[in-house]
Amino acid sequence: MSVFDLRLETERLLLRPPTVQDFEAFAAFCADPITMQHLGGVQAKPVAWRSFAGLVGSWQLLGYSMFSVIEKSSGRWMGRVGPWQPYGWPGTEVGWSIASEFWGRGYAPEAARASIDWAFDTLGWSEVIHTIAPDNTNSQVVARKLGSSILRSTHLPPPSEVLVDVWGQSRAQWLAQRR
Template sequence: MIRGPVIETPRLILRPPLAEDLDGFCELMADEDAAKFIGGLQPRAAVWRTLCMMSGAWSIRGFSMFSVIEKSTGNWIGRLGPWQPEGWPGTEVGWGLLTLAQGRGYAAEGASAAMDYAVDSLGFTEIIHCIDPKNAPSIKLAERLGSRKLGEAVAPAPIPHTVWDVYGQTADTWRARRLE
C-alpha cells in the first residue's frame, strides 16, 4: 500500500518506498561508489532497517524520501526527496541513485519535482542539501538547482564523525528560479 503521493516527471515516477524496493535499496548500498556519501556499504539487514525507517517516516512525519522508478523500464533506480529525521540540520531534499542511473539528469529531474512538492505541499520555507565536501557531483547538482553553500553541519547520532557542507535556498528563491 502506498502511503503518500505519487509524482510523475517526464522520465520518472516518485512514490513512497514499498517492501518490493528492498533489492534496489540493497543494490544501492552494496555499490561502493553509489553508497560512498550516503552511509557507505551496508549489509542487507541494515538496508532493511533504512527502508523501514524511510517508509515509517511517511506515517510519522507525513513525508520522506521517494523511491525513484524509471518510467521506460519500470526499474527502481534510487531514492530522493524530503528528509528530516530528528536532530537533522533542516528540511532537506536529498538524493542517491544507482551508478547506472547517474549522469543522465535523473537526479536533477527528480530533485526538482521533490523540491516543488516540499515547497508547495509540505510548506517547507527552506530546502537544504547535506553534502560531503568531497562529493563533487552532488555539489554541482545542488548549485544547478540554485542552492548555495550556507555553512557546515555535524551529522546527528548515530552517524559517526560526519561533517557536511550544507547547501540550500529559501522557498521563495526556489519559486522564483523554477519560473525561469
C-alpha cells in the same frame, strides 16, 4: 487518500513512497561501494533493511520521506530522492541518491526539482537544504543545477557525526528561479 498513494511524475520518472517490492533493488543500491561512497559506506542487507524501514516509517510518522525513483521507460527502481528530516537533522532537506549505474543522465536534478516543488507547495517548507560531503563533487553539481549554494557547515547527528556542507535556498529563491 493515504500518503502511500502519492505519485509525482516528471517527464522520465515516477516518484512514489517505497513499497516492500523495492527492497531488493534498495539492498543492491546499499551494497554498491560507488553508490554508497558518500552515504556512510556499504550496508549489509540487514542494515539496509533497517534503513529502508526508516524511510517507510517516516512516511507513516511524518507524512513525508524520500520517494522511490522509478524509471518510467523500464519500471526499474533507480534510487531515493525527496524530503527528509530525521530527528536532530540540521534542517528541512531534499536529498538525492541515485544508483551509480544511472549516474550522468540528469535523473537526480529531475527528481529533486519535483520533490522540492512538492516540499514547498504541499509541506509548506520555507527552506530546503541538501547535506553534502565536501568531497562529493557529483552532488555539488546537482545542488548548483537546482540553484542552491552553500549556507553553512555542520556535523550530522550521531551516530555518524560526519562534517557536511549545508547547501540550500529559501522558498522565495526557488520560486524566483523557477519563473
